[in-house]
Amino acid sequence: MTNLMAGFALVFQPLTFLLMVFGVGVGVIIGALPGLTASMGIILLLPLVYRLPANVALVMLCGLFCGGMYGGSISAILLKTPGTPSASATLLDGYPLCEQGKAGKALGISTISSFIGGLISTVCLILIAPQLAKVALKFQAADYFSLSIFGLTIMASSSGKKVVKGLIAGCIGLLASCVGIDTIVGVNRLTFNNMYLAGGFTLLPVLIGVFAISEVLAQVQNSKDKSPVSVQAVTNMLPTWLDIKAILPSALVGGVLGVFIGIIPGTGGAIACFLAYNIAQKFAKDRHLFGKGALSGVAAPESANNATTGGALIPMLCLGVPGDVVTSVMLGALILIGVRPGPLLFVENVDIVYSIFAGMIIIQFLMLGFGLLSSRYAPLILKVPYTLLMPIIMVLCVVGSFSLNNALYDVTVALGFGVLGFFLKRWGYPGAPLVLGIILGPMAEENLNRALLVSNNSWSVLVQRPISLTFLILAAISIGISVYSARKKEA
């Protein structure tokens, strides 16, 4: 409790609070714009992030994560185009409500449900994360190696029917992490005697390349000047007490479901929103209106996708394994600012952990206020043409990667990984396992080496320790399930 109070003291400091508001605001705008994602938003903020104290930066990123998740619903309701995949189910009833002239009410319900889901997930985060971290403190080298493998396979498995391609991308990432001076013996490895490559690939340019530049390159392929979108004016946003009472059960169920979906690495908001929608469709009082403009049809998916935020932070903070693409980018951002997520974070950086907890609570209230006050201006945001936005993002990517070391070499690396990411995406290879491979590669190598040193080069140490064996079995199961469901879909 004392730690949590200290966390609140930090988040109420003027700079932290201001940056938290900024994070939520940027997140909502980015989430609302189709084509821009929360991960891209985090990447664009990275030059600012590593100039801030770790806890302040993290709270801002959490604000962006939650804001981005909520923002996706704005374009889903007003344009029938989800701003993020997590808002895909929201449009099923949000847009019909908009067509009936109830866009304000739909946005109001979406905001309140996102608040409920976010609050449930924050409470679960505060209760579950420290307990999981206590268990994780018992991990040894072999367990950490198997955990890295589990993290990679789970991220590859989340690539749907492209599980082999996901694993290939992960292996390419692991190989990329080998480039540079080897940390164990100190020899040059895969550097082609290039002095720049001796330092290996820095994470920031890689993140910018794979997640932002590749996206801009992908967007330019089919771009054309479109006439400005016409969006209905938003009025009367505050739902009545009766409306809130009607959607509350769906929002609560969606919230609890979202947390547990979020905890499972490799899942995320897109799965949670459809599951919550399906459950609400069966049990909600207004189920006969589903598909035609049911308020519960907006509440359930919005609560669920926002609840995945706290859920996804649990494995990332406790184990260093991200729950989805956004948390994998956040993991990269954490490493950049010198914080290594994992159980030791709860021992060595208690202040950081509890400022995240306190920040997540305040963020939900900020999101509620921001949503209710600013959504009437949402039609203006949605009118910004992406043909102007994408080139500016490209320049921000160049400047962002330059800002790391004031070196154009980093920009070249970002562009190189951008081109690689573009072709991988075009050929159906996901980018997230590639980046995760680069992040987890050094941890995997170091711990494998340590495990083999202790066991006198016996690889059986990986299956002799129960925790390590459990992770390896879970990794095998995750691949097995993905392959099975892919075959089932094909058949």
Add this chain to the structure above:
Amino acid sequence: MVLSIGVWVLTANLPTPKRGIGPGQYPRVIASTLFILGLVQFLSNIIKGYPKQTAAVQWKQIGRAGLLALMAFVYVRLLKPIGFPLLTPFFLYATIVLFGYKKRRTAAIVSIGATAVIFLLFNVVFMVFLPVGRIF
């Protein structure tokens, strides 16, 4: 598969310690896994009848992306001699046109405005001194 063979060759001469995993052994373990996965993907493509069933490659689309990547590489190369404030408006304008935006005047205003805002933001707020070129 080609990448994994390349890694095997490039790490062949790296030292192998008596205990623990050596600097060459670790990438070779990954390369072997990559080789097997590549083989699985290759065989799966053959069974599914690829590349016959895939859609024809849309060269025009790839060309646009390739042109943007090339423009970005040239832009980065010229940043040091010409400088961010002078070069960026031209790069932005060209990119906006490539994206298909039709209002040329607005494009020019946005290019100059965005360059000024980014330059000031990074130089003054973030204290990241962007290249100003040899002219200044």
